[in-house]
Amino acid sequence: MTTLLDDLLNMEPEEIWRRNERPDADGLRDKGQIYYEDVNEGDELPKYIYKPTPTHLFRWSAAIENFHRIHYDLDFGLNHDRNPSILVHGSWKQSVVPQYLKDWTLPNGWPWKARFEHRAMLVPGDILIMWGRVTSKYEKSQMGFIELEIGMKTQDGIESMPGTATVVLPLKDGPPIPYPFVPPAD
């Protein structure tokens, strides 16, 4: 049972961190399937908690070869762009989204699509909460479609990435989700 988002936001930062539900490798290896029938409107997904440091930001810049100085050069960020610090990458946040949806739909569901906006500047020291909530569900072409509200909030409840997503879960007595994924015709 995941900690509810509203409850998390009433906790002290270190308590939020202790509620991190990001799975480790074994958790992802052994994860059982969530079926369409298991999900109800209003259900919340597990909360992934992050505490980005300058080292995390530097590692992401290096991994994707993004050399924009606002992400690793504090002097440049403060004095040239007048930012409050070096900034967490929007590209990292938007890469967490498909990871988050993948993890929830594993092993045989499909993290189909997501859309989101970048709204707040995030900096080292922030505690970030990746969250999701079921807004509706429907069956189509013998697949279970789940509509989600998603986002990444700070410990202060500031929503930095409001968005929506659609994932596909198998029906308990349904066929496998096609792979590569083929969305049903409208």
Added chain:
Amino acid sequence: MTQQAPPTALTPEVQAMIGVSGDIVESWGVVDGEYMRRFTQALMDPDPRYWDDDFASSTRYGELIAPPIMVSYLASRIRPDMDDPITAAFEENPESDGIGSVARPGELPPVPTDLVRVLNAGNEIEVYAYPSIGDTIFFQNSYSDIRERLGRDGTPFLIITRETRYWNQDDVTLCITRASTIRR
């Protein structure tokens, strides 16, 4: 007295950009395990489907997979056979922001508008298949949508959506990304 409508930002020249595509680009290099190790560790995604051959072979995919969005970064790597934009950026301006201005392969022509202020309006990703180790990645940019909106003061602005499709050597679409920007 009649009030004059503000001039439209969605001129015929701007509208003509909808559907304009860039060149199809074959990315330099292939999807490789070392690039993926760095990417997934930086993402903090420890999924064994990315690195444990034995486990991956037991999944429905039958092999190691890669995060689909990873190809969008892999495809934007600086090719060794092009001018180095980082070196050029600091030669032009020692206080460069680190991005530079050298055009990358597959870039779209600019939208002909006098609106110069650019704001991020949102992103989308659609996922269709996981890349495999050894895949060659192709991509193509296009302007999938340009629409006009009015600001609170009645001044028109544009929302420009750039779509990029990524596919592999077997013409399997891996993912589609869309990035929308506001031009004021």
